[in-house]
Amino acid sequence: xxxxxxxxxxxxxxxxxxxxxxxxxxxxxxxxxxxxxxxxxxxxxxxxxxxxxxxxxxxx
Numbered sequence: 001x002x003x004x005x006x007x008x009x010x011x012x013x014x015x016x017x018x019x020x021x022x023x024x025x026x027x028x029x030x031x032x033x034x035x036x037x038x039x040x041x042x043x044x045x046x047x048x049x050x051x052x053x054x055x056x057x058x059x060x
Contacts, residue, residue: 013021026036049057 010018010021
């Protein structure tokens with residue numbers, strides 16, 4: 001299985017299935033609950049970049 005075939009399969013899922021996959025993905029790729037918690041806490045430190053002036057970088 002290639003990354004392209006996985007991307008194609010994910011795109012073929014309906015919205016409900018995609019959301020379930022998103023919820024299940026950390027366990028499937030062996031990300032610990034502790035690491036997930038760290039990521040959620042760190043998201044707040046990037047909020048100052050969420051502004052119109054920096055929106056040009058949103059698609060990088």
